[in-house]
Amino acid sequence: MDCTEVQRLLHAYLDAELDMADTLEVEQHLQECKACLQSYNNYQEIRTAIKTSSLYFQAPEKLRNNIRSSVRKANRNVFLAHVTSWRGLSVAAVLICAILLSLWGVTRLWPTASGGNRLAQEVLDSHIRSLMANHLVDVPSSDQHTVKPWFNGKLDFSPPVVDLKAQGFPLVGGRLDYLDNQPVAALVYKRREHIINLFIWPSTQNIGGVTETNTPQGYHLIHWTKAGLTYWAASDLSLNELQQFVQLIQAST
Numbered sequence: 001m002d003c004t005e006v007q008r009l010l011h012a013y014l015d016a017e018l019d020m021a022d023t024l025e026v027e028q029h030l031q032e033c034k035a036c037l038q039s040y041n042n043y044q045e046i047r048t049a050i051k052t053s054s055l056y057f058q059a060p061e062k063l064r065n066n067i068r069s070s071v072r073k074a075n076r077n078v079f080l081a082h083v084t085s086w087r088g089l090s091v092a093a094v095l096i097c098a099i100l101l102s103l104w105g106v107t108r109l110w111p112t113a114s115g116g117n118r119l120a121q122e123v124l125d126s127h128i129r130s131l132m133a134n135h136l137v138d139v140p141s142s143d144q145h146t147v148k149p150w151f152n153g154k155l156d157f158s159p160p161v162v163d164l165k166a167q168g169f170p171l172v173g174g175r176l177d178y179l180d181n182q183p184v185a186a187l188v189y190k191r192r193e194h195i196i197n198l199f200i201w202p203s204t205q206n207i208g209g210v211t212e213t214n215t216p217q218g219y220h221l222i223h224w225t226k227a228g229l230t231y232w233a234a235s236d237l238s239l240n241e242l243q244q245f246v247q248l249i250q251a252s253t
C-alpha cells in the first residue's frame, strides 16, 4: 500500500470503517511512513478539537423553534399521506365489496328463504358446475342399458333412464351428483350443442304439475315429481324446447 492509497483510506481508518486486511495494511504503513503518520496525527487532533465542548454552541431559541415546527409539519404531512392512502384503500375495499355483492346478487337469483328457491339454486349451481369442470359425465354412454345399471350400488334407488335420440334429445351419459343433502342421479342429454342435466332423486313430496324457473343468465329449470321421485331439468335451451324434453321424459317414465 503506497502513500496515495493510505491517504485516501485515512478517514475511513479513523472512523474504523476499513476491513481487517486494509486496517492492518494502513497500520503497517503508518509505522513505516512519517509523512502519513503526520497526516494521521493531524486528523486525530482535529477530531479531538471538534469533540471538545468549547466548539459546541446552543442554537438560538428562534432557530430551535423553527426547526421543531418544521419537523412537526413534516411529520403531520407524512401522517396525512398515510391517512389519505388508507382512506383510498378503504374506498377501494368498499368498491370491491360492492362489485362482489352485485355479482353475487346476479348469480344468487332468489332469496334463499324458501326451500324451493334454495334447491333451485343448488340445481342451477350443479348444472353450471357440470359444464365448467371437466366432469359432465361419469359414465359416458348414449346407451340407456349402460347408463342405468351404472347407478346400481351407487344410489339406493334406480333412476329411470330413457334415450330420446329419435326425438332429438340424445343421451350423453350419467353422473353422480349431490343435491338436497343426498346423492342424486344426473342424466345428461343434448339438444344440438345445448346440454340438459336431468337430476333425479327420491322424494316424499308430491307437487302437482311442473314449476318452471327462468334465471337472468338465460337458464331454465323445470321441476316436477312423479312416482316418488323428484325431477329437475336444467339447461340454457329455450323454454319451449326444454318443456318439450320434459314432456317426453314424463311420457316415458
Ligand SMILES: [Zn+2]
Binding pocket: 002, 003, 004, 006, 029, 033, 034, 035, 036, 037
Ligand atoms: Zn506514506
